[in-house]
Amino acid sequence: MQKGKFVPELIAPCGMNCGICISFFGYTMKGKKRKHPCSNCRSRDSQCAFIKKQCDTLATKQIEYCFECTDFPCENLTTLDTRTRAKYGMSMIENLRNIQTQGIEQFLKNEQERWKCSTCGGIICVHNKTCYTCNQSR
Ligand code: SF4
Ligand code: SF4
Ligand SMILES: [Zn+2]
Secondary structure: OOOOOOOHHHEOOOOOEHHHOHHHHOEOOOOOEOOOOOOOHHHOOOOOOOOOOOOHHHHOOOOOOHHHOOOOOOHHHHHHHHHHHHHHOOOHHHHHHHHHHHOHHHHHHHHHHHOEOOOOOOEEOOOOOEEOOOOOEO
16 A cells, blocks of 8 residues: 555554554564564454454454444543553544544545655654654654
């Protein structure tokens, strides 16, 4: 998948934008180059490394986004969201609510601006705040 242009397939059911994820860019959290970058949540068979506990609803692809789930926002998602907000300044639950109210196309437009590198126009990684196109740190 093309890096730099956000498309609906890059937005995971949990609200994560896989296009800003360090694994998607092909690096580990320790900054080492991965042998196999993660393509994105929707195209992989196993659960994402950032979702620790299994969710049957997601595993069996019963819903497109977590906000369609009767348990939304469930305990697992809330725990993950709290950690992601604190560590990376990004909320999946907020993303999901924005997708729900504004629609996916508007959300993608906003994300494109939000994560744009001010130096080269590339994408800033949410995990280490680095642009992998020009290496500039935000
Ligand atoms: S590791 Fe998870 S968040 Fe990152 S690109 Fe893969 S599925 Fe998406
Ligand atoms: S149980 Fe939680 S993780 Fe699973 S689909 Fe519902 S809101 Fe999403
Ligand atoms: Zn850049």
